[in-house]
Amino acid sequence: MSLNLLQAWQAAKARLEAAGLAGPVIDARLLVEAAAEATRADIVGDPYRALTPEQEATLEDYLTRREHREPISHILGRKGFWKIMLNVTPDVLTPRPDTETLVEWVLRDFPERAAWSVLDLGVGSGAILLSILAERPAARGLGVDVSEETLAVARDNAASLGLAGRMALLRGDWTAGLEDAAFDLVVSNPPYIASHVIETLEPEVRDHEPRVALVGGDDGLMHYRVLAPEILRVLKPGGRFAVEIGYDQKTAVEALFREAGAADIQTLQDLGQRDRVVAGAKKPLET
Numbered sequence: 001m002s003l004n005l006l007q008a009w010q011a012a013k014a015r016l017e018a019a020g021l022a023g024p025v026i027d028a029r030l031l032v033e034a035a036a037e038a039t040r041a042d043i044v045g046d047p048y049r050a051l052t053p054e055q056e057a058t059l060e061d062y063l064t065r066r067e068h069r070e071p072i073s074h075i076l077g078r079k080g081f082w083k084i085m086l087n088v089t090p091d092v093l094t095p096r097p098d099t100e101t102l103v104e105w106v107l108r109d110f111p112e113r114a115a116w117s118v119l120d121l122g123v124g125s126g127a128i129l130l131s132i133l134a135e136r137p138a139a140r141g142l143g144v145d146v147s148e149e150t151l152a153v154a155r156d157n158a159a160s161l162g163l164a165g166r167m168a169l170l171r172g173d174w175t176a177g178l179e180d181a182a183f184d185l186v187v188s189n190p191p192y193i194a195s196h197v198i199e200t201l202e203p204e205v206r207d208h209e210p211r212v213a214l215v216g217g218d219d220g221l222m223h224y225r226v227l228a229p230e231i232l233r234v235l236k237p238g239g240r241f242a243v244e245i246g247y248d249q250k251t252a253v254e255a256l257f258r259e260a261g262a263a264d265i266q267t268l269q270d271l272g273q274r275d276r277v278v279a280g281a282k283k284p285l286e287t
């Protein structure tokens with residue numbers, strides 16, 4: 001006898017709960033929707049619709065993977081971020097809601113219609129850069145990443161969102177491939193977790209996210225030491241920057257940008273009231 005949507009959801013919830021997962025209700029719903037090609041409204045409005053044998057087999061596969069702590073974003077191959085949907089693979093960091101703090105700051109301060117340029121260092125899936133370009137139709141962007149596999153995902157996402165014409169991608173070690181280019185805005189969410197902390201993270205992150213997207217050296221600050229002076233080098237005079245930080249890195253990262261000569265340094269908090277983004281500017285030319 002085949003399961004209907006409601007039974008499938010209930011059985012999935014029970015399995016994920018038994019496996020000790022944190023959000024079994026939502027995870028179960030997302031997996032049933034994807035396996036049964038149903039919407040949230042179908043589960044409520046058409047709960048007795050039967051799953052086909054193929055859909056049941058797909059659901060079984062998804063549940064087994066989730067029990068092994070594979071992230072939902074990897075199982076579904078996508079993740080919503082800000083107002084866009086992104087393809088996600090094990091080669092990229094799954095975009096986090098905390099990173100939306102940075103996007104919000106940019107959209108508050110950068111004009112909608114003017115033509116300006118943005119550089120995203122460590123572009124990953126394209127989460128930050130594509131969210132900005134989607135809402136600022138005259139802006140153009142360059143995304144840099146050290147990983148070719150990651151750049152392939154960003155390229156794919158730019159094409160699916162119709163933004164490939166305004167986004168260029170470059171493989172490189174931070175700004176190493178850039179001359180004294182002059183961007184109006186530089187953003188970055190670099191890897192900032194201290195090496196010794198990695199083994200304490202949830203298995204979804206520790207075992208499934210790319211290490212190159214996570215590890216920031218012994219104290220988590222390794223990349224900011226390179227990025228602070230380099231970001232100021234590639235900004236236009238008067239240009240602005242914003243970098244994501246770990247919740248306890250405000251003082252150290254602000255100091256690095258101060259030493260590099262940045263002006264107007266401030267730290268923004270995320271929705272959980274944790275320090276999350278250090279922003280600032282390159283001083284304008286003296287007149």
Ligand SMILES: C[S@@+](CC[C@H](N)C(=O)[O-])C[C@H]1O[C@@H](n2cnc3c(N)ncnc32)[C@H](O)[C@@H]1O
Pocket residue numbers: 092093094095096099121122123124125126127128144145146147150172173174189190191192212213214
């Ligand atoms: C924390 S992830 C951020 C991804 C994406 N920007 C986001 O916010 O979801 C950091 C990114 O930096 C890239 N990365 C790490 N070291 C790098 C380096 N030396 N030069 C350029 N990119 C680097 C990683 O491949 C990864 O995509």
